[in-house]
Amino acid sequence: MTDLHPSSRTDEYGARQQEVDEAIFEEEMLEGRPYEMQAAGKGLFAELRADRPGLLSAVFLAIVLIAAVFAPLLAPYGPVEGNPSTSNIPPVWDGGTWSHVLGTDMQGYDVLSRLMYGARTTLLVAFAVVFVAGLFGIILGMIAGYKGGRTDRYLMRWVDVQVAFPGLLIALIMIAVLGPSLWSLIFVLAFNGWMVYARMTRGVVLSAKERPYVEAAEVVGCKPRRVMFLHILPNLTSSLVTLAVLEFARIILAEATLSFLGLGLQYPDVSLGVMANSGRDAFFSLPRLAIIPGVAITLIVLAVNFLASWLRVVTDPQEREKRHAAGVRSSTAAAASQAAS
Amino acid sequence: MGRYLSQRLFQGIVVVVGVTVLVFVVTRLIGDPVNFILPLSASEEQRAELRQSLGFDRPIISQFVTFVGDALHLDFGNSTYFRNEDALDVVLRFLPKTLQLVVAGMTIALIASIPLGIIAALRPGKLLDKCVVTLSLIGLAAPQFFIGEVILLLTSVKFHLVDFGDGPWTHLIFPAITLALPAIGRLTMVVRSAMIDELNSQYVRAAKAKGVRRRRIVGVHAMRNSAIPFVTLFGWEVIRALAGFTLVVEAVFNWPGLGSLAILAIKERDFFLIQAIVFVVAIMVVFVNIAIDITYKLIDPRVKLA
Numbered sequence: 340m341t342d343l344h345p346s347s348r349t350d351e352y353g354a355r356q357q358e359v360d361e362a363i364f365e366e367e368m369l370e371g372r373p374y375e376m377q378a379a380g381k382g383l384f385a386e387l388r389a390d391r392p393g394l395l396s397a398v399f400l401a402i403v404l405i406a407a408v409f410a411p412l413l414a415p416y417g418p419v420e421g422n423p424s425t426s427n428i429p430p431v432w433d434g435g436t437w438s439h440v441l442g443t444d445m446q447g448y449d450v451l452s453r454l455m456y457g458a459r460t461t462l463l464v465a466f467a468v469v470f471v472a473g474l475f476g477i478i479l480g481m482i483a484g485y486k487g488g489r490t491d492r493y494l495m496r497w498v499d500v501q502v503a504f505p506g507l508l509i510a511l512i513m514i515a516v517l518g519p520s521l522w523s524l525i526f527v528l529a530f531n532g533w534m535v536y537a538r539m540t541r542g543v544v545l546s547a548k549e550r551p552y553v554e555a556a557e558v559v560g561c562k563p564r565r566v567m568f569l570h571i572l573p574n575l576t577s578s579l580v581t582l583a584v585l586e587f588a589r590i591i592l593a594e595a596t597l598s599f600l601g602l603g604l605q606y607p608d609v610s611l612g613v614m615a616n617s618g619r620d621a622f623f624s625l626p627r628l629a630i631i632p633g634v635a636i637t638l639i640v641l642a643v644n645f646l647a648s649w650l651r652v653v654t655d656p657q658e659r660e661k662r663h664a665a666g667v668r669s670s671t672a673a674a675a676s677q678a679a680s
Numbered sequence: 681m682g683r684y685l686s687q688r689l690f691q692g693i694v695v696v697v698g699v700t701v702l703v704f705v706v707t708r709l710i711g712d713p714v715n716f717i718l719p720l721s722a723s724e725e726q727r728a729e730l731r732q733s734l735g736f737d738r739p740i741i742s743q744f745v746t747f748v749g750d751a752l753h754l755d756f757g758n759s760t761y762f763r764n765e766d767a768l769d770v771v772l773r774f775l776p777k778t779l780q781l782v783v784a785g786m787t788i789a790l791i792a793s794i795p796l797g798i799i800a801a802l803r804p805g806k807l808l809d810k811c812v813v814t815l816s817l818i819g820l821a822a823p824q825f826f827i828g829e830v831i832l833l834l835t836s837v838k839f840h841l842v843d844f845g846d847g848p849w850t851h852l853i854f855p856a857i858t859l860a861l862p863a864i865g866r867l868t869m870v871v872r873s874a875m876i877d878e879l880n881s882q883y884v885r886a887a888k889a890k891g892v893r894r895r896r897i898v899g900v901h902a903m904r905n906s907a908i909p910f911v912t913l914f915g916w917e918v919i920r921a922l923a924g925f926t927l928v929v930e931a932v933f934n935w936p937g938l939g940s941l942a943i944l945a946i947k948e949r950d951f952f953l954i955q956a957i958v959f960v961v962a963i964m965v966v967f968v969n970i971a972i973d974i975t976y977k978l979i980d981p982r983v984k985l986a
Contacts, residue, residue, distance in 0.1 A: 503695040503969060505961045507924025508942060509702070512954060515946040516706050588821070595823045596928055600943060615825065626833055633826030640821040 393649030396642035403639060407459040414452040415440075418609045421447030430627065444628055445621060453609050454635055460610040461636075464525055465590040469583050472529040476536025477579070481567050483537065484544025495541065498534045506531045507596070514602045524603055528590055539582055540575060547571045577654030581647055588643040595636050611636050688973060692966035699962040703955055704747055767956035771938065775960065778937030781929065782921050784852055785859030789917065793864045794910075797871025798903075804876055812868060819865030824925055828858040828932035855933040859925060863917040870913050874906035907979050915972030919965050 598612025618629025
């Protein structure tokens, strides 16, 4: 009598049977969900853990995000809570007290709290700008890529012209005219930043347009809008996400620069750039007021950059292979060069 | 080549026109410009008089036409802040200082990033590479004003290295370094990554097998092929510096160039000056763009300029 339990067999047929059984078992467990999707879910965290800089950055950014979003609950003081009697208290390592961990500024406001509220504003601006600029740019890019022909030429001409504008200068002028406020900041930064999304989207659409499934969708009678958003758009997600994250970092720097020049938000409204600007006043006597927000901005941008290059490696199979081939241990650093260029 | 050149020139003109028109429109949007020029105590008649003399009371279209006509003569009006000196003259007065800064800064960036990138690429993953990469990443993540402030602190306060007063060149070097650092960060990464790719390629292996000395491989063969991404980025960095970041560096170091002038003009609402500045900057940007494209063609004959 042949033994029907595969695990007790040691010959090749038995091993093969075991694999098949396991596969069937897994299939039933996963209940028809596409294999790619679970692999993606499991694999993403594994990939993140494997990559040290990526992991550190993700953790750091998560902390920053929580601190920023929940600032009203978590911050020890309000952003403008204080008075001259508490002013200029040094941070804890310089002789201060634990009640003002990073010290206070010249008006008496707690630096740590302002840092948290400031991060909140800065991150808010960055998200808003990426959203607005991205939306506008992606839609324009899709239309240009899909319609082709004259529409494409004119739209890209517009993109090329606007790309050549001296960005910071235009931003300054527009803010000076519109008045420095949160909305004018968002508008101006979005105005200067949508072109890169349009170009990238158009590129991907152009190559995706030739694929058989698009042609099939058109033949079947899908309206152009449906084809664009349902069929072509999913191709974009990986490059788009990486691009959006990189732009996020760039916007943080841009907002900081604008506020530093006095044309972003104004004191006592707080953002990381505003803190850096107000640190200028007592720069030589109290440098920490300018250094602390500067360090904060640098760390956040650094972390976002690392995250972006990790994303790039993870979502692009070619890059993943390159990592193994070149023998470079930290792929994020190697890919960050591409990301930064 | 000639046809390409004329095409790019035309595009450049469109850009300059576009920018100038944009600034014109934007500065006219804010209601009554006269309010910014005259002190608040000025009487209504004085305002009306100024309005008429500067042409602000005419319909926008006619203002625009006059503007275009004047612009073609390179007449951007008279700066209100600088006591009615011709705006373009003022701009050209401040321009050399900025050019000094940008040339010095970009030269430093060029000289520093290429060797750094190559050194890092030669032993990828080892300690030297990691140091270079870390420094580069910090350089490009830090906001420029922060870098400037740190340098300012270190040099003047901690070490009393440079007296920012005398000497024509001494006080150029630190602002130039500040301008250069983010560019060095990005450029080094590009050089490094391009070199790593090149050094792993077939023809390099063939050359090594043939016994060609390493210095020649790196210096001649690999460099030529890494040039294109480097030139692209370098050109872009120059434009970034010209069009914007001198503003920040000049603000931090009190450098009296075009950037400081621009900030001044914007704060003082000196429209004519702003228009002149934008015009000049746009022209410079277009110029650099075209120069980059020509350099492409010179470096890589395979490139078809389309």
